[in-house]
Structures are given as structure tokens and as C-alpha cells.
Amino acid sequence: MISLYHPAQSLIHSIAAGHKVLMLLILGTVLFQVDRLEILVVVAVVVVACYGVAKIPFRLAFKQLKPALFLLAIIFLAQIFILGLEAAIFVVLRFAVLILAASLVTLTTMMSHMIEAIEKGLSIFGHWLPVAKISLALSLTVRFIPVIGVMAEEVREAQRVRGMERNVFALAMPLIIRTLKMGTEVAEALDARGFDSDDETDAKSRTS
Amino acid sequence: MIRLESVNVAFDGRVVLENVTVQLQEQRIGIIGLNGSGKSTFVRLLNGLQLPDKGTVYVDDLDSQQEGRKIRRRVGFVFQNPDNQIVYPTVREDMSFGLKNLRFPKEDIEQRIEKALIAYGIEHLADRLTHQLSGGEKQLVALVGVLIMQPEYIVLDEPTTLLDLKNKRLLMSIIRDLGQRVIMVTHDLDLLVDFDRVLCFHDGKLASDGQPASVINEYLQLCDQ
Ligand SMILES: Nc1ncnc2c1ncn2[C@@H]1O[C@H](COP(=O)(O)OP(=O)(O)O)[C@@H](O)[C@H]1O
Ligand SMILES: [Mg+2]
Numbered sequence: 001m002i003s004l005y006h007p008a009q010s011l012i013h014s015i016a017a018g019h020k021v022l023m024l025l026i027l028g029t030v031l032f033q034v035d036r037l038e039i040l041v042v043v044a045v046v047v048v049a050c051y052g053v054a055k056i057p058f059r060l061a062f063k064q065l066k067p068a069l070f071l072l073a074i075i076f077l078a079q080i081f082i083l084g085l086e087a088a089i090f091v092v093l094r095f096a097v098l099i100l101a102a103s104l105v106t107l108t109t110m111m112s113h114m115i116e117a118i119e120k121g122l123s124i125f126g127h128w129l130p131v132a133k134i135s136l137a138l139s140l141t142v143r144f145i146p147v148i149g150v151m152a153e154e155v156r157e158a159q160r161v162r163g164m165e166r167n168v169f170a171l172a173m174p175l176i177i178r179t180l181k182m183g184t185e186v187a188e189a190l191d192a193r194g195f196d197s198d199d200e201t202d203a204k205s206r207t208s
Numbered sequence: 209m210i211r212l213e214s215v216n217v218a219f220d221g222r223v224v225l226e227n228v229t230v231q232l233q234e235q236r237i238g239i240i241g242l243n244g245s246g247k248s249t250f251v252r253l254l255n256g257l258q259l260p261d262k263g264t265v266y267v268d269d270l271d272s273q274q275e276g277r278k279i280r281r282r283v284g285f286v287f288q289n290p291d292n293q294i295v296y297p298t299v300r301e302d303m304s305f306g307l308k309n310l311r312f313p314k315e316d317i318e319q320r321i322e323k324a325l326i327a328y329g330i331e332h333l334a335d336r337l338t339h340q341l342s343g344g345e346k347q348l349v350a351l352v353g354v355l356i357m358q359p360e361y362i363v364l365d366e367p368t369t370l371l372d373l374k375n376k377r378l379l380m381s382i383i384r385d386l387g388q389r390v391i392m393v394t395h396d397l398d399l400l401v402d403f404d405r406v407l408c409f410h411d412g413k414l415a416s417d418g419q420p421a422s423v424i425n426e427y428l429q430l431c432d433q
Contacts, residue, residue: 110297110298111297112297112298112301132308136295139295139296139297139301140295142297143294143295143296143297143338143339146339147291147339150339182291182292185287185289185292185293186292186293186295188257188287189287189292189293189295190295191257191280192255192257192280192284192285192287192354193293193295193305193306193309193353193354193357194280194281194306194309194310194357195305195309196277196309
């Protein structure tokens with residue numbers, strides 16, 4: 001998730017995270033209203049061109065689409081049978097454009113900025129939602145995904161040197177135990193760094 | 209001043225700190241002892257992470273049973289593993305965490321972060337992703353993340369254990385220059401030679417207490433037994 005970010009200096013990188021997310025929302029809505037193929041193709045070309053503007057190598061752009069290709073192919077075939085070729089092209093093209101656009105946003109936006117934007121967006125609901133806590137939870141998630149990744153690798157290596165090859169179940173248990181232990185320590189660190197987990201005024205005082 | 213009076217701590221009925229009475233007022237205090245001797249339990253008492261089962265811990269006359277929150281603001285704590293105390297994806301954000309908790313206004317937070325980054329020589333790390341830092345850099349970030357809150361005491365639990373010699377020295381040079389009172393657990397005995405006082409724990413008891421040279425000496429004899 002976090003490693004998706006592709007650092008570079010570009011126009012697209014410099015657009016505020018919130019605006020990018022907003023544009024993505026709008027694009028998603030509009031895409032499904034468009035019923036003319038040529039417009040759809042133009043949008044697709046624009047999105048692909050944006051990858052160029054963002055200085056993202058073609059290889060990386062394709063990598064975003066790759067996991068979805070299989071699914072897109074199935075949808076494509078199914079749609080041909082149900083609605084015909086043209087409709088199938090429409091549906092698949094829409095999805096492809098949307099996936100590419102969403103990937104472009106994640107590739108060009110630092111997670112922290114994304115979280116900040118979400119926090120800002122949520123702050124309208126500051127009186128009903130513990131915004132600071134939600135944003136901390138998001139941050140922690142992003143922060144600890146790579147840490148847990150490293151941990152998994154360590155456990156796997158420890159098992160391998162002792163003669164056990166890949167085994168998902170054998171990996172899960174020590175990983176869960178380690179993660180829980182880490183969770184306790186992280187909670188203590190939050191405490192030690194002055195986070196008031198039971199302070200209800202949190203959200204309000206932050207947004208004021 | 210931090211003051212412990214007849215403090216006992218037990219886990220599941222097993223006593224791990226027994227009848228510890230001590231006053232801490234020196235500028236730099238080292239804590240040594242074998243694995244499992246109770247060092248971490250002792251320092252965790254100092255900021256209310258651990259509460260005594262018997263006895264009382266006072267930090268500037270605040271009782272840790274009652275004033276945990278106030279005490280944690282006075283006593284900064286650096287853990288052995290920085291991975292578990294860095295809570296944000298980027299260094300700059302992580303610096304802001306403690307300040308937000310102290311309710312500083314936003315502009316103030318930014319200024320303080322800039323100042324601290326420069327003061328502790330880590331401005332080049334400001335926008336780096338925390339999980340991509342080296343072990344030494346992470347420990348520095350963890351320390352600065354605590355220092356930026358300007359606590360009166362800094363407690364460090366084996367902060368140099370995961371560091372190489374160079375980073376150890378860098379971290380120690382920062383710790384030496386701190387205006388705050390420092391209480392540091394360590395297995396690197398040579399780091400303690402210029403400390404004002406060293407406490408040695410053994411089997412949950414305060415086994416010796418005094419000048420670094422003599423306490424370290426006793427500790428070495430203890431290890432030979
Ligand atoms: N949360 C806990 N639950 C049970 N036992 C604990 C806990 N924390 C520490 N201990 C035990 O208390 C003893 C002292 O631990 P600790 O203070 O961490 O020692 P040190 O830091 O000197 O290695 C050890 O025997 C340890 O196993
Ligand atoms: Mg310990």
C-alpha cells in the first residue's frame with residue numbers, strides 16, 4: 001500500500017491529495033454516464049497521458065492493471081454473451097480507466113497526505129466522529145503494514161533455516177503472536193507519547 | 209525529583225521488584241543488571257506505564273497511581289525498539305504526534321518541528337518514510353519525537369542495543385548534551401563512565417547504588433558468580 005507511492009516532481013504529484021480524491025470520485029461518476037465510445041476513448045487516452053505527465057514508467061502503470069486483467073477478461077466475455085460486443089467494450093474500458101486513474105492517485109500521493117485529506121473531509125463530522133482517532137488508526141495501519149511485512153519475512157526465514165519450507169499456516173501463528181505483542185508495545189508508546197485514548201474532546205479541539 | 213517508596217511489583221504472583229526505595233535527582237543516572245533482573249519494570253514505573261502493586265512512585269510529588277497523565281508529560285520514554293514507537297508513516301508527521309497530543313496550535317507545531325529537526329541534526333530525514341530509515345535513524349527519530357515534547361525527564365530503556373558503534377556514539381552525544389535529567393537502562397557499561405550515578409538491579413532488588421566505577425565493578429563480580 002505504502003510502497004505504491006512513486007516519488008517524483010510533477011504537476012500531478014503536486015495537486016493536493018483531497019483534490020485528487022475528489023477528481024477521482026467525479027471521474028468515477030461521470031464515466032458511468034458516458035455512453036459514447038469516442039468520449040470514453042478520449043478519457044482513456046487522457047488518463048494514460050497523465051501517467052506520462054506524472055513521470056511514471058510504463059512498466060509500473062501496466063503493473064497496476066495486471067492483477068485486474070483476468071477479471072476484466074471474464075467480464076468482457078460474459079458481457080459479449082449477455083449484451084454484445086459494444087457493451088462489453090464499454091464496460092471493460094470503463095473499469096480499466098477507473099483502475100488506472102485510481103492507481104495514478106495512489107502512485108502520486110503520499111499516504112500521509114491522503115490520510116490528512118481524509119481527516120479534513122471527515123472534520124465536517126467532527127462533532128459526531130472521533131476524527132483524530134480515525135485518522136490515527138489509518139496512519140497506524142499504513143505505518144505498520146511494512147513492519148508486519150518485515151516480520152513475516154523474519155518468521156519465514158527463521159522457519160526456513162530450521163528446515164521448514166513455505167507453509168501459510170505455520171507462518172500465521174507466530175506472526176499473529178508477534179503482531180499482538182507489537183500491538184501492546186505500540187499502545188504503550190502511544191500512551192507514553194501523551195495520546196489520550198479516552199479523551200472525547202479530542203476531535204473537537206483538533207479542528208477548532 | 210522522582211521518588212520510590214517501598215515499591216513492589218509482581219506479575220501473576222511472582223515478585224519482580226521487591227521493596228525498592230530510592231530517590232532520583234542526579235542529572236544522569238544509569239541502570240544496569242542481568243536480563244530479567246527488573247530494569248525495564250523499574251523504569252516503566254517512572255512514567256506510570258507500570259503501576260506499583262505496593263508502595264508509591266512520586267514524580268515531582270505527583271503520585272503515579274493518580275496523576276498518570278501529568279506524569280507522562282513530564283517523563284519522556286524511549287523504548288528499545290523504535291519500530292514500535294514511531295506511529296506515523298513520515299518523520300515529520302511522527303514529530304507532530306506528541307505535539308498534537310499536547311494541544312499546541314498548528315503553526316506552533318510546524319515551527320517546533322523545524323527547530324527540533326535542525327537542533328538534533330535530522331532535517332534531512334524530515335520527509336522520509338519512517339519504515340525506510342536505518343535502525344540508527346529510527347532510534348534518533350524516536351528520541352527526537354520524545355524530546356520535542358520537552359519533558360523534564362527522559363527515560364531510555366536500552367536505546368543503543370540495536371545500534372552499531374557509530375550510531376551508538378551519535379545517540380550518546382545527543383543524550384550527553386540534553387538539559388533534561390536522563391535515566392538510561394543499558395548493557396553498554398562504557399557509556400556510563402561519566403554518569404552521575406548508577407543503579408544495579410539483581411533478582412528484582414536494588415543490589416547496588418552509587419558512583420559508576422564502583423557499581424559497575426560490583427556488577428562485573430556478580431556476573432562472574
Ligand atoms: N508483563 C509481564 N508479565 C509477566 N511477567 C513479566 C512482565 N514484564 C516483565 N515480566 C517479568 O519480570 C521480570 C523482570 O523483567 P524486566 O523488568 O523486563 O527485566 P529486564 O528489563 O531487567 O530484563 C522478568 O522475569 C520478566 O519475565
Ligand atoms: Mg528490559
